[in-house]
Amino acid sequence: MKQIVNLHFFLELFLLFQEKLKDETKTIQQIFGNLEDQVAEFFKLRNLEVACVKLEVGLFNREHNDQYKQGMVDKENQEKQHKAKETDQDVDYQPYLEKLDDQTNISAEQAVALKEECLNDFRNMLLHRAQVIQRQFEGANENLRRKTQWYNVMRDKLTSEEEIRYFEELNHMKFVLQAFIERLERHRELSYYRYAAMARYLQSHPKLQILNRKESRVQTFSCYNCEPTRAIV
Known part of the structure; x- marks a missing residue:
């Protein structure tokens, strides 16, 4: 009789242990499942941040330009009225998200077409920004040319x-020209990384998960030829 009681006790203990193991396994799966989702969401947001920067930087801020920092700080007050702000806040990525949000249960072919459409729009936006900077440079260069001609006459x-x-005005104009050159060069350098980040963001978007089941090749963003002309010195 005592042996039967002991067997019953050990059986209950075994069943309780088995139940706790199942609970532990379930908890671990939930933790790792949530962790994977959080990591995936982090990388998705990180790619979006790289593709569509939301930072405001002073275009002529000499504190961030070591080449001109020395000896130029004392002229800051004179140049405040000429300062411009370079901002990437006009990089609106909402249209890309809206295109994705409008899609439900799309096929692989539709997913590929949607991704290409978003990437083409994003590429055109990058090209447009480069053209705007180029026109700003050309306008500043023309002002410098006219100022130089005026001085030669007067x-x-x-x-x-x-x-x-x-x-003093001439030095400021030259500084502005150099700032536009560096701005354009930086935009060209970052365009490849922003384009690649947007491609990764689209690839990881839930609406386009069907693309991950097929072999896909990320396009290479071929940067455009947009060299500024040499400034008048």
Whole structure:
């Protein structure tokens, strides 16, 4: 009789142990499942941040430009009225998200077409931004050319104060031109990474998960030829 009681006790203990193991396994699966979702969401948001930057940087902020920092800080007040702001806030990625949100249960062919459409729109946006910077550079270069011509005509008639003011304006114009050149070069350098980040974001989007079941090749963003002309010095 005592042996039967012991067997019953061990059976209950075994069943309880088995139940706890199942609970532990279920808990571990939930933890790792949530962790995988969080990591996937983090990488998706990170790709979106790289593709569509939301930072505001002073275009002529010499504190971030070591090449011009030395000896230029004392002129900051004179140049405040000429400062411009370079911002990527006009990079609106909402249209890409809306295109994805409108899609439900799409086929592999539709997913490929939707991804290509989003990437083409994003590529065109990058090209447009480069063209805007190029036009700004050309306008500043033309202003410098006219200012130089004006000085060549008027140099014998200028007072000492006017000549000093001219050279101050000339130095600022040259600084602005160099800033546009560096801005364009930086935009060109970052365009490849932003394009690749957008491609990764689209590839990982839940609406386009069907693409992950097929072999897909990420396009290479061929940067455009948009070299600024040499400034007048």
